[in-house]
Amino acid sequence: MPSELECAMQSLITVFYRYAGKDKDKDTSTLSRRELRELMENELSTFLKSQKDPAAVDKIMKDLDANGDGRVDFEEFVSLIVGLSIACEQCYKMHMKKMGKN
Amino acid sequence: MPSELECAMQSLITVFYRYAGKDKDKDTSTLSRRELRELMENELSTFLKSQKDPAAVDKIMKDLDANGDGRVDFEEFVSLIVGLSIACEQCYKMHMKKMGKN
Numbered sequence A, B: 001m002p003s004e005l006e007c008a009m010q011s012l013i014t015v016f017y018r019y020a021g022k023d024k025d026k027d028t029s030t031l032s033r034r035e036l037r038e039l040m041e042n043e044l045s046t047f048l049k050s051q052k053d054p055a056a057v058d059k060i061m062k063d064l065d066a067n068g069d070g071r072v073d074f075e076e077f078v079s080l081i082v083g084l085s086i087a088c089e090q091c092y093k094m095h096m097k098k099m100g101k102n
Helices: A004-020 A033-043 A045-050 A056-064 A074-101 B004-020 B033-043 B045-050 B056-064 B074-101
Strands: none
Touching (some): A004 A074, A004 B033, A033 A056, A074 B004, B004 B033, B004 B074, B033 B045, B033 B056
């Protein structure tokens, strides 16, 4: 049986491909702007709601698209997840510190 | 309810802290060499078994420990998971390509 960590890595891949294959374009191994928007709206809604800027997805797309081809591949997608995970971990660490002090 | 992707990010953090807090040292927010070994043996056993080199964990520790303090923090740990996820995704892509050809 896969471990919790192996399941987490599997989830990154399956979620990415679930959305990468949505549009009926040829490229089912990268996210179009529309696919990225759908992924973020469904899978990262808490984060997206915290972004006041309506152009947030477009800006994220621009930031992620390191090679400038207008699409987000798995490596580029993972950099978003890493950034969010590190931000979450920093919150968690601060929370634990606060708890320890009380 | 958190999405599959949010659960995956949560797993990265909870698994990391489950092992970071194992040794009774003061530092419960980074992994010692022994904690990293335990994490990899339990949570990444498939990957570890594929490494023929008995010093694999030590080498990984050295690679991950970007700031050279002899411990692995969350950011350094995430870079291992990213590397493994990208490797897995490349295998998945090759597999799908092969399936498409048959």
